[in-house]
Amino acid sequence: MIQPLLPDPLTTSQNAPESDALEEDIFVLPASFAQRRLWFLDQWEPGVYHITMAVRLTGRLNVTAMEQALREVVRRHEALRTSFKIVDGNLFQVFVPQMHFALAEVDLQKFPEDVRRVKLRRLVREDIQHPFDLRQGPALRATLLRLGEHEHAFLLTMHHIISDAWSMEVFFYELKTLYAAYVFGQPSPLQELPIQYADYAIWQQEWLQGEVLEKQLTYWKQQLAALPMLQLPLDHPRPAVQTFRGAAQIVILPKALTDKLKVLSRREGVTLFMTLLAVFQTLLFRYTDQDDIVVGIPIAGRTDSKLEKLIGCFINTLALRTNLAGNPTFRELLKRVREMTLEAYEHQDIPFEKLVEELQPERDLSRNPLTQVMFGLQNVRHEVVSLPELTLSPLKFDSETAMLKQGDANWISRQQSFLDNEPVMCDLDLTMWERGDELAGEIKYNTDLLDEPTIIRMKAHFLNLLEAVVADPTQHITDLALLSEAECQQMLVEWNATSVAYPWEETFAALFEAQVERTPDAVAATCTQAHITYRQLNQQANQVAHHLRDCGIGPERVVALLAERDISFLTAMLAVFKAGGAYLPLDPQHPTARLRHVLQHSDCCMVLTTPAFVSTLAEALEEIPVETRPQVLLLEELLQQPHIQHNLVLQTSPHQLAYVIYTSGSTGKPKGVMLEQQGLLNHLYVMIENFQLTETDRIAQTASQCFDISIWQFLTALVVGGRVQILPDEVTHDPGRLLAQVEEQHISILEIVPSMMRAMLEMLETSQISKPALAVLRWLIPTAETLPSELCRQWLRLYPAIPLLNAYGPTECTDDVTFYPIFQVPDE
Incomplete structure (x- = not known):
């Protein structure tokens, strides 16, 4: 605890003027630590660090006695007669032995009650917020508002640099004590103060140094080392400068x-x-x-x-x-x-x-x-x-x-x-x-x-x-x-009462085959210059599915697919579903060690691939024991061999495994996430409902096959009669080519990561080419990364008619679990 003040300052104020001092004498002494910071804060944000007391006075008020009491309080406390000045970069208190202090008076009696109430509120708020000139002083003011013959409002406002909440209690106690005495013509009953605030400020700086300071600092430096920043969930972005x-x-x-x-x-x-x-x-x-x-x-x-x-x-x-x-x-x-x-x-x-x-x-x-x-x-x-x-x-x-x-x-x-x-x-x-x-x-x-x-x-x-x-x-x-x-x-309960009717008892393969019956000759998918109708896609998928079924593929059997994203890739996905198996995507860009881990960990029984990746696959399989090594089939050969093209008898149920996707492995080894048919369909119908998808929509398939969002991009359009536009990597990685394809292919739904969104916007701002109209694009879906508000502002200023849907969700929950539509330009 703090040691007692030294004896001398307690008995006689160091700052009291000599008996023969002139009234014009002023005293300059160092400011306290607290005053230094409050001075700095006041320069930054004037009118904030104020303390206010407002009192309603009902009865017969002796204004003269009130003003006399105020002046006596000011006389008793040097802090109330203090102004401040900077000398050589240091803050000093400047106080005078005497100061004429006047009680301001405002008469509101002449106004009707409702007007008087409004004016009272306005005047009080203005007084509270009006900045003090700390260089000139005083740093307090008192106002008497006359509301009626026997009703007044008394307002006292002080700057925090000369006061605190305790001080307001002291001020009020002395004011009422003095008023009670002066009303009856009696002298002040209060004893003179032995010390003043400036004495404390001097003592504080003299005492708090050397061993005392070091002991205090050692504790706090240890206690507050590596201090965390509290991250309260805020309703609004934090302004760059504190308000x-x-x-x-x-x-x-x-x-x-x-x-x-x-x-x-x-x-x-x-x-x-x-x-x-x-x-x-x-x-x-x-x-x-x-x-x-x-x-x-x-x-x-x-x-x-x-x-x-x-x-x-x-x-x-x-x-x-x-x-x-x-x-x-x-x-x-x-x-x-x-x-x-x-x-x-x-x-x-x-x-x-x-x-x-x-x-x-x-x-x-x-x-x-x-x-x-x-x-x-x-x-x-x-x-x-x-x-x-x-x-x-x-x-x-x-x-x-x-x-x-x-x-x-x-x-x-x-x-x-x-x-x-x-x-x-x-x-x-x-x-x-x-x-x-x-x-x-x-x-x-x-x-x-x-x-x-x-x-x-x-x-x-x-x-x-x-x-x-x-x-x-x-x-x-x-x-x-x-x-x-x-x-x-x-x-x-209430927020989770979100169930909607969808064919949860069905499987994707059945729904796709039903759509084929409705629109057999409509284009189902496009990739570069190639396209395929619903009938053709169904027939080719059936052809591969029959081969898979003949090889023993059925429910809960995992089939991996190692190929570039194209129409053949989509065909193989559908074939696995039709055969009743579970689809496991492999990315040709992944290292051999990751491919080997995924194949072993998933207990995969078959791999469909293309000639381009045979050597890559062979390298990944060579360390896997022969007895557990998956069978390898070339997708091109299966598509070229004559086989039955009619629909299979489906052996899939809603709770069977639909696909397996492995996580990135950023926290260790990649882990396989297994999703059921029912979860798959639930997500597809969420997308259909939220985007109001129909046969007129063209959905851009932009994501890597090992990214969970690729699933809905590949499959959703195929249950509503729309079109999947598969965009190869050389397009999805180039913001200019991507925008051009969205325009040329009349894409209506585009999902990208915010970093690509930023690249697209920067290209639009710097390119000499006029920006594409994107007249058909209905939604832009930023996902997978934090979406900065600045990107939303940039996009909606360029394309105010194309809203954004910020999407987020983990692979374990079949991709998306939360959407946030953005129609208006966000506030700065």
């Missing part, structure tokens, strides 16, 4: 819950603050899935009793870092929070500003250093305000905290809408107070990052967690109930 527009939501904990939290805290040997902090950090953990959570807490900074009656900026911030790794029980988490908090209190004397200066975190203008989330539990004194012939009540814009202290629940419901546009210094700030038998508080949040519905849900989740921990603190933190019963019903 301070905010709003608030009121939080009320009923008496029963408050009592249980206090009992839990006593039983576990922790303070109520520690319990609430642990629950709040659990909430952040559940929202972010990060187990290393840093939360800032405000502390009064008045560790010497002689500082308690001073006005000034003493408040400090501690960055409390809690390790939630290992999914501890809440009881274990409480122990961790207790230990961490007590250690932080032992090293609380280093100013947050000095800590930032020493740690030098990476500069980021979009957020606060070290922590972006705050939590506090304040001790509010419940004093009865008694003034001669006056009743004092909070006026909104004084922040809801005043009413929370009074416990006016009706006010809460009436005034929630007034909490908009309150400045907020961080992303999220939860502050609570003990209010009688209840706990109450507010969640302030940055409205450029988070929306009101999000905070309302977060508030409910916080309350749910509180109920869960008092019910059973032995639960692991991932098991604590976060959602309400209604939310569980919504997420697990």
